Amino acid sequence: MSGFFVFLNMMSRKVILLYTTVILMLFSAGCGRRQEGVDALRRSKADALNKASFALRYNDSHRSELYARKALAYIDDSLKEYADGRLRAWNNIAVAYYNRAEHDSAAAYADSVLAFRGQCHNGGVEQMLAQLTQARLRQRQCDIAGSYRILYDLEHSGLLRRRGDDLLFNLAQSEFYITTTTLNYHYRNKSQYQQAELLTTMEQCRRQLRCDWAEDMSFNYAIAYGYYSLCDDTAQQRHYLAKALDYTLDNFLLLGDSLRFSTYHLANTYQLLGFMLWGRNIGLDSWRHNEDRLMEICHFVAQAFAFRPLGDTLATMELAAYKPMLAAAFLREATALFFLHDDPYQRLGAIVSTGRFCMAQGDTATARSYFLEALADSTMLGVAPKFEAMLYEGFLTSGCAADMQEVADWTRHELQLLKYINSNERADFALQQQLEQMRRDSTLYRTFLIVLAVLTVALLLTLLLLRRRTLQLQSETARLQEAKRHDVERIANVETCLSVLRHDITPFVSYLQNERLPEQLRAEVTAQLIRTFNNIKNWTKLSIPSGLQFRKTTVALQDLFNSVERSAMNFHAPDVDLRFEPTPLVAVGDSQLLEILLRNLVNNALQHTDKGSLTVTARPFDDPAFIHVMVADTGSGMTPEQIETLFRADKKINPTPEAGYGSGFGLILCRYIIKLHDDNTLRGCRIWAESQPGQGSTFHFLIASKQ
DSSP: OTTHHHHHHHHHHHHHHHHHHHHHHHHHHTTOOOGGGHHHHHHHHHHHHHHHHHHTTTTOHHHHHHHHHHHHHHHHHHOTTOHHHHHHHHHHHHHHHHHTTOHHHHHHHHHHHHHOOSOOTTHHHHHHHHHHHHHHHHHHTTOHHHHHHHHHHHHHHSGGGOOSSHHHHHHHHHHHHHHHHHHHHHHSOTTTSOOHHHHHHHHHHTTTOOSOHHHHHHHHHHHHHHHHHGGGOGGGHHHHHHHHHHHHHHHHHHHTSGGGOOHHHHHHHHHHHHHHHHOTTSOHHHHHHTHHHHHHHHHHHHHHHOOOTTGGGGGGSOHHHHHHHHHHHHHHHHHHHHTTSSOHHHHHHHHHHHHHHHHHTTOHHHHHHHHHHHHHOGGGTTSOHHHHHHHHHHHHHHTOOSSHHHHHHHHHHHHHHHHHHHHHHHHHHHHHHHHHHHHHHHHHHHHHHHHHHHHHHHHHHHHHHHHHHHHHHHHHHHHHHHHHHHHHHHHHHHHHHHHHHHHHHHHHHHHHHOTTSOHHHHHHHHHHHHHHHHHHHHHHHHHSTTSSOOOOEEEEHHHHHHHHHHHHTTSSOTTEEEEEOOOOOEEEEOHHHHHHHHHHHHHHHHHTOSSEEEEEEEEEOSSTTEEEEEEEEOSOOOOHHHHHTTTOTTSOOOOOTTOOTTSSSHHHHHHHHHHHHHHHSOTTOEEEEEEOTTSOEEEEEEEEEOO
16 A cells, blocks of 8 residues: 555545535536526536536545435425436435445435436436446346346347437446446356457447546446456457556556546556456466556556555566566555445455455465455445355355354355355346347348348339330330331431432533633532532431431630631622631530531521621520520521421422522531530530521521530
8 A cells, every 4th residue: 555645645636626616616607696597507506516426426425425415405495397407316326325335225216217207308318327227236236137138128229329418328328338348247257258349349439438537437447357358268368468458558547647536446447457467367478468568557557656566676577477466466455445435345346356366376364364354344245245255265265264163154155145146147048048039039020021021022123124114115116106207307308318419419510511611610619519519428427327426525616617717718709798706615516517517507698698798606605504606697588487497307498599598408407417416415405597588697506515
């Protein structure tokens, strides 16, 4: 007990800090004077008392109970309807009794929480905490089956996944993991009930589940003890020991802060480290692998708590020699610290553990002195059947008996306790078998439901396939009808092509047969004849599906304008002003087809414009997804009837000099080019014309814009 006075000093500072915190909270809560804040003020006072009780639950259970009872009295006097504060006070009192091993009283207050049927915000979480208190009480009484049943029901109820108050929910989930882990490593055959998966889950939740430093230390302790209990696995022993030592060091680091110091948790952590050093299932090689971790812990303990188990000799000794000496030092210091607290359960556990260690080391006299300490304090008896059975075994093996009568009495007590423990273990095994059978039955039921669901899905899929087949047949019928329509249109195209070919070529041939035709005019006629043949060639490719392919790319309209302007410069009347307005716009489409489209519109306009102007412009459309291109002239114009038949391939073309626009083949070709762009870019590409006889015409088309 070399650090005893240091511990007392640190503990007193923390007590003063807690008192100051409570007073400040009460003072700040009492500063309000407005009538509308009365309920909030009263609740804050009750909450402050409950928080003070909660903070003291490990270090001073009597004062913890006192604050909880003050909160309860205040609620009874001024806030009878404040159910949340009442349940919190009841749970705090239950924990205070539990920490003093007054199990009947702890159970009574936990039952009060569970029996509450009123409305409150955190009622579900408070009832979970009360159930976990009951589960821990059953563990101490070796009612393993009862504890397991509570934990099993909580795990499968979904309550742990519901969020109420964050702090209380984190506390409930943390306590659930701690209680479950304790059940597995302390009250069951740990080789039979593997808990590596549970510990992995706990580690994953470690950072999210934070209530206060005391709960963090309890959580670390549970994980560390869990990994220590798994060290029977020789293949993973080094890894499990490293994990256990790391979490033990985490606790020491927390305790090194004076504001978080707790003799209770320090004793617990000392005892755990002593168990690990004593553990005969951990090989020396595993300890050598983790010796640096052990040395780091020893150095920190010496600096933070003024406790040097082996003094300066530790650095000069071999691991095999100092390991049992360290175990003895930590177990003895833990026992001394537990005697500073009111919990006879922890005192009995510490005495039994230290005495059994001394017996294992052959130090019977020291072991006997520890066991006799329990005889001198009758409050330790009756609090834990498991520890009591070990205690009576220690009485008998260490020679504590004064006569044969005591030997007989202790033997009888030990056998009774062992019989009780074994019966509870059998009940726990039977319950697990029963729950396992329920799980199997549930699995069979779920399998049946899954099979039924699969059959239902199969039936639905069959119906859907039938429906899909029906739709496919309807689609095929529509496709055949559409193909038929295309065939009719293709025939009309051929007829149109022949009509245009006959009309457009005849005058050119007549001109070329005139021997007196000037050479310049002959060249112009020849060029026009070539353009006519090119239009017919392009039309043929567009009309045949396997012909001209649409190649989608970006098209700078200024480049397109320049190309068409160069080709049209020599083939328009001198009195016609041909203008292509500059444009920075970029379209999406087939550049070759767009050039054919624009050239045909320009040539068509030039043919019917003797004087005036022809202007080509491009600007953004109202819908920014499109570009609006216009070819406007001051030519002869068209009637509404002529405009209606301009782009229709199913109308016979009967060109005459008075026919105006639409008598040529190029406009029909333009309509197909726009249709190809509409199919391959944005839906909405189209072409149309506006005109009045004698006032000229304007051709418009929309193409996709690059955005």
